[in-house]
Amino acid sequence: MSPRGTVGEARLDSAKDAYGAGRDVRALCVFGALTALLVAALVANLCVGTVSVPLNQIVPILSGKYQGETASQVIWNIRLPRLCAAALLGGALGLSGLLLQTLFANPIAGPYILGISHGAKLAVAVVMILILGDARVMSSWMSLAAAFCGSLAAMAAVLAVSRKVRSASTLVIVGVMIGYVCSAATDVLITFASDANIANLRNVSLGSVSGVNGGQVALMAVVVTAGSVATFLLSKPLGAYQLGEAYAQSMGVNVRSFRLAVIVISSVLASCVTAFAGPISFVGVAVPHVARRLLKTSRPQVVIPAAFLTGSVACLVCDLIARTLFAPVEMSVSTVTAVFGAPIVIWVLLGRRRQVG
Amino acid sequence: MGQTTQSASGALVETRDLAVGYEGRVLVGGIRLKVCPGQVVTLIGPNGAGKSTILKTIAGQLAALGGCVLLSGKDLSQLPVRARAQELSVMLTDRVRTELLTCADVVEMGRYPYTGRLGGTTPEDRQKVQGTMELLQVWDLRDRDFMQLSDGQRQRVLLARAVCQEPRALVLDEPTSHLDVRYQIELLTVLRHLAHDQGLGILVTLHELPLARRVSDWLVCVKDGVVTLQGTPEQVFVPSVIDALYDLTPGSYDALTGDVLLPEAQGHGREDDAQA
Numbered sequence: 001m002s003p004r005g006t007v008g009e010a011r012l013d014s015a016k017d018a019y020g021a022g023r024d025v026r027a028l029c030v031f032g033a034l035t036a037l038l039v040a041a042l043v044a045n046l047c048v049g050t051v052s053v054p055l056n057q058i059v060p061i062l063s064g065k066y067q068g069e070t071a072s073q074v075i076w077n078i079r080l081p082r083l084c085a086a087a088l089l090g091g092a093l094g095l096s097g098l099l100l101q102t103l104f105a106n107p108i109a110g111p112y113i114l115g116i117s118h119g120a121k122l123a124v125a126v127v128m129i130l131i132l133g134d135a136r137v138m139s140s141w142m143s144l145a146a147a148f149c150g151s152l153a154a155m156a157a158v159l160a161v162s163r164k165v166r167s168a169s170t171l172v173i174v175g176v177m178i179g180y181v182c183s184a185a186t187d188v189l190i191t192f193a194s195d196a197n198i199a200n201l202r203n204v205s206l207g208s209v210s211g212v213n214g215g216q217v218a219l220m221a222v223v224v225t226a227g228s229v230a231t232f233l234l235s236k237p238l239g240a241y242q243l244g245e246a247y248a249q250s251m252g253v254n255v256r257s258f259r260l261a262v263i264v265i266s267s268v269l270a271s272c273v274t275a276f277a278g279p280i281s282f283v284g285v286a287v288p289h290v291a292r293r294l295l296k297t298s299r300p301q302v303v304i305p306a307a308f309l310t311g312s313v314a315c316l317v318c319d320l321i322a323r324t325l326f327a328p329v330e331m332s333v334s335t336v337t338a339v340f341g342a343p344i345v346i347w348v349l350l351g352r353r354r355q356v357g
Numbered sequence: 358m359g360q361t362t363q364s365a366s367g368a369l370v371e372t373r374d375l376a377v378g379y380e381g382r383v384l385v386g387g388i389r390l391k392v393c394p395g396q397v398v399t400l401i402g403p404n405g406a407g408k409s410t411i412l413k414t415i416a417g418q419l420a421a422l423g424g425c426v427l428l429s430g431k432d433l434s435q436l437p438v439r440a441r442a443q444e445l446s447v448m449l450t451d452r453v454r455t456e457l458l459t460c461a462d463v464v465e466m467g468r469y470p471y472t473g474r475l476g477g478t479t480p481e482d483r484q485k486v487q488g489t490m491e492l493l494q495v496w497d498l499r500d501r502d503f504m505q506l507s508d509g510q511r512q513r514v515l516l517a518r519a520v521c522q523e524p525r526a527l528v529l530d531e532p533t534s535h536l537d538v539r540y541q542i543e544l545l546t547v548l549r550h551l552a553h554d555q556g557l558g559i560l561v562t563l564h565e566l567p568l569a570r571r572v573s574d575w576l577v578c579v580k581d582g583v584v585t586l587q588g589t590p591e592q593v594f595v596p597s598v599i600d601a602l603y604d605l606t607p608g609s610y611d612a613l614t615g616d617v618l619l620p621e622a623q624g625h626g627r628e629d630d631a632q633a
């Protein structure tokens with residue numbers, strides 16, 4: 001007496017588009033628009049700056065003409081690595097935020113707000129100042145590894161708290177406090193650091209993508225690509241987890257290994273950002289919401305790529321503003337992302353309130 | 358206490374001396390119950406007796422503290438998660454909060470144990486989503502946001518999700534709480550239909566005794582850490598059993614109507630009480 005196959009035998013032909021009509025069209029439009037924005041942001045980041053490069057010179061420069069000229073050197077050595085870093089790290093932040101929001105079932109979770117970025121920052125400072133001292137220069141791999149350990153430690157602290165508190169906002173406050181403690185400890189370390197280390201730590205401490213080199217970008221690309229592919233492969237259980245852990249478990253999600261995977265992947269992505277650019281504020285928490293609102297759904301299969309693109313565009317635009325607004329003085333990108341990101345977080349919070357009430 | 362209406366074999370859910378509880382502390386022990394195809398089995402008993410804990414253990418969300426749970430004869434603890442999800446689905450009391458998910462999205466999650474690595478659905482899956490939603494009369498809500506529904510609609514969508522998982526057995530924890538009487542009756546009518554016409558085995562906890570009496574083929578009474586009695590509605594819904602199960606003043610439960618009477622207010626005896 002199996003019930004299998006007894007449900008809904010009618011209308012095989014019409015069932016295909018029976019629900020979710022117009023969704024594919026919308027997704028197509030959103031991805032088209034995001035791609036166009038990304039291309040525009042990339043081009044703008046190449047052209048605009050203290051040395052202005054005309055649009056019609058970009059392609060020749062990128063294809064290897066004008067070698068040795070100032071414009072070519074600026075593009076190849078400074079702007080290209082920098083914009084690659086901004087695009088990659090922005091995407092990484094978007095995905096990291098998305099993973100954390102699902103894991104904690106909390107719309108205001110993100111690597112910066114929960115203090116995970118600051119944990120990573122502290123770990124990098126500890127390794128650079130206390131362990132290596134002045135004797136050796138820190139390699140990219142080492143700062144990445146240190147940042148990952150720091151992320152995991154901060155994540156462990158947040159997870160421990162999340163078992164005790166039910167309230168979403170309490171968890172966020174605890175995360176912010178963890179962030180402050182880690183920042184304070186980093187500042188203490190910097191006080192006792194040598195000048196060379198202080199220069200190295202400036203990026204890591206404030207959040208900026210200036211001064212990255214090609215080797216760092218290559219490493220970033222490998223790590224972020226791996227993390228993004230891994231996130232996309234998790235899209236099915238991420239979707240089920242939206243109904244809560246108990247339902248996810250009942251549908252066949254192996255909750256323990258799923259949670260572990262989410263913790264590791266989001267930490268890898270967040271620590272990659274912090275190791276190369278320091279804590280970048282609010283992109284992680286705001287970007288997933290923007291992606292979901294644009295698509296009008298939270299199905300991870302479409303939200304994951306959209307969040308990556310949105311994060312890339314956001315970081316590219318913010319970095320452009322950071323380096324051009326008060327040129328030649330540069331702001332940290334984190335300052336600019338806060339200006340745009342914080343209002344989005346407030347808007348999300350207010351929207352939630354209204355829904356509950 | 359013979360299991361007159363329960364066959365000896367072929368049970369979809371069977372527990373053998375199952376002990377359930379939290380953190381190693383046994384709340385209810387020695388549970389032996391069976392859910393056969395086509396049967397609605399209801400757990401009744403006072404609050405805090407451990408009914409939900411029993412359901413959570415059978416659904417694999419809590420580890421058994423003793424004994425075992427068999428799903429179609431296979432040990433639950435040995436069953437891969439995907440196979441378990443095809444065997445049994447649940448509807449819980451957990452409040453579900455979604456963001457930007459339509460009702461069809463929620464129901465479609467029931468296809469989880471059948472879809473591929475990335476969760477893409479086939480036309481057959483989508484047709485099953487439609488069939489289930491029509492069966493539970495929520496097809497009109499398909500493109501509505503799940504959070505915008507009333508409690509009654511939400512419960513039906515969650516039930517549709519559970520049915521869409523195409524399990525052999527369905528486990529429901531207090532599906533009628535938060536519902537007004539019309540939705541309660543509708544929901545229980547659907548449960549009976551699923552059991553009697555589609556052959557599902559249904560295990561459910563209910564607080565409303567009149568409803569439990571109407572919908573159940575078999576009842577399991579849970580109190581003070583044990584299963585005190587199980588049997589058909591005729592065997593269980595007698596005044597002595599119900600009074601003892603809920604610690605009522607003898608005579609409070611009316612076996613004929615299924616009504617529970619309030620004790621007389623002291624010093625103000627009312628006439629219709631005297632007539633009853």
